[in-house]
Amino acid sequence: MPKLSVPAPTPPRPAQAPSHPLQRAPALAPAPPTSGWRPVGPPLDADNLSPLGLCEFRCGNGQCNRRLRWIHRLAHPAWPEQLHVGCCCARRLCDDYDAAGAERDAMKLAQRRATFMNPARWQRNAKGNLVRELYHGKKVTVFRSKYQQGYCYSIAAKKTEPVFSRGLPYSTEDEARAGALEFMERKRG
Numbered sequence: 351m352p353k354l355s356v357p358a359p360t361p362p363r364p365a366q367a368p369s370h371p372l373q374r375a376p377a378l379a380p381a382p383p384t385s386g387w388r389p390v391g392p393p394l395d396a397d398n399l400s401p402l403g404l405c406e407f408r409c410g411n412g413q414c415n416r417r418l419r420w421i422h423r424l425a426h427p428a429w430p431e432q433l434h435v436g437c438c439c440a441r442r443l444c445d446d447y448d449a450a451g452a453e454r455d456a457m458k459l460a461q462r463r464a465t466f467m468n469p470a471r472w473q474r475n476a477k478g479n480l481v482r483e484l485y486h487g488k489k490v491t492v493f494r495s496k497y498q499q500g501y502c503y504s505i506a507a508k509k510t511e512p513v514f515s516r517g518l519p520y521s522t523e524d525e526a527r528a529g530a531l532e533f534m535e536r537k538r539g
Contacts, residue, residue, distance in 0.1 A: 387444050389424060392456045421434045477493070486507065503527070505530060515533070
């Protein structure tokens, strides 16, 4: 009688590594807390920042996975990682957080930045520096640094001393313009 060969039993397969940092094996890791989260900074534009553009909140029913326009970064003392979620999940997870209002503020800031950085609003003066006239007699000038390689900015208003950029000069004129806007936003806020 011929001998029958019985295949050896296959060993159990090891769990595969998650393809996304917040994706966990369902039975091994607990779900994130459903309350007590707090926002970390203003919402971010999902079109420019998120490789996935999807909500990362994972509740008992699975992951939200909605496409996002604005990313709200949330932190929780009992959870090791930040969550990147949309407006509805941020409002649900945070106590007393106006997610829609934060999105409106972020949109206004993005519009102000786009208007400020618009090249058509900047002109070259006789020295070749970029100059932008602002409201209330303010003038922003971007110029090449005399002492180091790069660009600096100055912000001057009528009857006041100008404010100059501090620290190392910026590599490009655009970076110096963005630095001037950032300085004015800090003073405003």
